[in-house]
Amino acid sequence: MIRLEGATLLTPEEECPQGVLCIDKDRITYAGPADGAPAAQPGDEIVDLPGRAIIPGFVNAHTHLAMQLLRGIADDVALAPWLTDHIWPVEDRMGEDDVLAGTRLALLEAVASGVTAVNDMYMAMDRVAEAIGEAGIRGVITQGLIGNADPGRGKLRVGTELYERWQGGYGGRIQVALGPHAPYTCDPHYLVEVAQAAKALDARVHIHLAETHQETRDLAAEGRTPAHVLLDSGLSEQPVIAAHYVAPAESDFALLEGMRVGIAHCPVSNLKLGCGFAPVARFRAHGIPVGLGSDGAASANVLDPFLSMKAAAWIAKGSTQDPTQLSARTVLRMATHEGALALGLADVGLLAPGFLADVVVVDLRAPHLQPVFDVASALVYTATARDVERVYASGRLLFAEGRHLLVDAPEILSQAQRAAQRIAQRQILS
Numbered sequence: 001m002i003r004l005e006g007a008t009l010l011t012p013e014e015e016c017p018q019g020v021l022c023i024d025k026d027r028i029t030y031a032g033p034a035d036g037a038p039a040a041q042p043g044d045e046i047v048d049l050p051g052r053a054i055i056p057g058f059v060n061a062h063t064h065l066a067m068q069l070l071r072g073i074a075d076d077v078a079l080a081p082w083l084t085d086h087i088w089p090v091e092d093r094m095g096e097d098d099v100l101a102g103t104r105l106a107l108l109e110a111v112a113s114g115v116t117a118v119n120d121m122y123m124a125m126d127r128v129a130e131a132i133g134e135a136g137i138r139g140v141i142t143q144g145l146i147g148n149a150d151p152g153r154g155k156l157r158v159g160t161e162l163y164e165r166w167q168g169g170y171g172g173r174i175q176v177a178l179g180p181h182a183p184y185t186c187d188p189h190y191l192v193e194v195a196q197a198a199k200a201l202d203a204r205v206h207i208h209l210a211e212t213h214q215e216t217r218d219l220a221a222e223g224r225t226p227a228h229v230l231l232d233s234g235l236s237e238q239p240v241i242a243a244h245y246v247a248p249a250e251s252d253f254a255l256l257e258g259m260r261v262g263i264a265h266c267p268v269s270n271l272k273l274g275c276g277f278a279p280v281a282r283f284r285a286h287g288i289p290v291g292l293g294s295d296g297a298a299s300a301n302v303l304d305p306f307l308s309m310k311a312a313a314w315i316a317k318g319s320t321q322d323p324t325q326l327s328a329r330t331v332l333r334m335a336t337h338e339g340a341l342a343l344g345l346a347d348v349g350l351l352a353p354g355f356l357a358d359v360v361v362v363d364l365r366a367p368h369l370q371p372v373f374d375v376a377s378a379l380v381y382t383a384t385a386r387d388v389e390r391v392y393a394s395g396r397l398l399f400a401e402g403r404h405l406l407v408d409a410p411e412i413l414s415q416a417q418r419a420a421q422r423i424a425q426r427q428i429l430s
């Protein structure tokens with residue numbers, strides 16, 4: 001049994017100063033005040049953590065981890081030319097080794113900043129599954145499907161075979177979804193085929209939806225809305241993770257209420273690509289869970305969940321001129337349990353008995369965090385990824401005091417540098 005003592009716990013109900021968190025194997029068995037905690041037993045590992053906060057691990061609800069290798073390759077460009085002129089041509093020249101190197105690099109950053117679950121869409125997903133497995137966290141993985149370039153449906157087969165190979169892998173840490181990339185890259189017939197495949201497997205669906213206002217206008221010109229895309233194709237018969245959703249049609253809110261849809265809000269990527277502001281408070285008012293995602297490092301440049309939380313709060317307040325929107329506690333919940341719910345991970349993201357022991361210790365003692373009147377406020381508005389001190393996933397310590405304990409970080413960094421050089425060289429030669 002592991003006992004974390006002396007820190008402020010953010011349990012679902014309250015801030016619990018000087019609390020105790022007990023972990024037995026991969027589960028939390030107790031989270032609350034010291035005076036209600038079970039007595040320590042001989043052999044327990046006791047960690048004393050005064051001045052720290054303990055929170056659930058962050059859930060990155062939408063990302064493309066391997067794009068870590070493309071960080072900074074094309075900044076200050078709009079989404080459509082960014083994809084067609086910059087990203088897709090480079091991705092066409094990336095091999096499986098590049099995907100593995102980029103994903104491992106991304107997971108170094110993610111784990112060190114307190115992320116213990118990711119929802120990833122990319123290619124060469126066997127390599128991504130391996131990287132997530134060796135990093136010790138959990139992940140929902142999805143082969144990205146560009147339907148308009150999948151004439152023999154070979155990619156759709158790759159996506160379904162991935163499900164058969166990896167669903168429940170690494171002791172349940174890997175889940176597999178089917179990933180039609182977006183309505184503008186997958187025609188309606190293709191989306192119907194994906195929906196049928198998802199239904200046959202009983203798989204979750206992961207799709208980019210309403211990522212720009214132009215996308216929603218283009219759908220309107222065809223008499224459709226983003227929510228209608230899910231409904232008409234049959235995709236909404238399965239649970240769906242819709243990434244971005246910055247531009248819902250007015251009628252979408254009511255339609256989404258009747259679906260099992262969760263939204264991955266990616267505020268940093270949306271701001272950087274100039275896509276707009278997802279109406280998060282309105283989605284949540286309709287009972288739709290909204291998690292936070294980074295998107296890939298090629299668009300967002302960072303995977304830092306603390307920055308995603310700040311951006312989500314700032315956008316919600318700034319875009320509505322209402323500073324009461326999305327309190328610090330709400331944003332923390334979105335970054336953890338609500339993101340987990342959007343991914344179908346019901347026992348992830350709360351410090352409560354029975355939940356998986358995905359737990360992050362944040363050091364609040366640094367000058368830039370002092371004084372602390374409200375721990376949730378300090379975590380959302382002040383703390384950064386650099387303040388993460390310890391990260392546990394499934395009760396296993398992955399990262400402590402600046403060091404990765406499961407993976408060889410220097411080796412991963414040098415592999416990533418070599419892969420980035422290969423990509424740069426191919427760019428020059430092409």
Ligand SMILES: [Zn+2]
Pocket residue numbers: 062063064208243295296
């Ligand atoms: Zn994306």
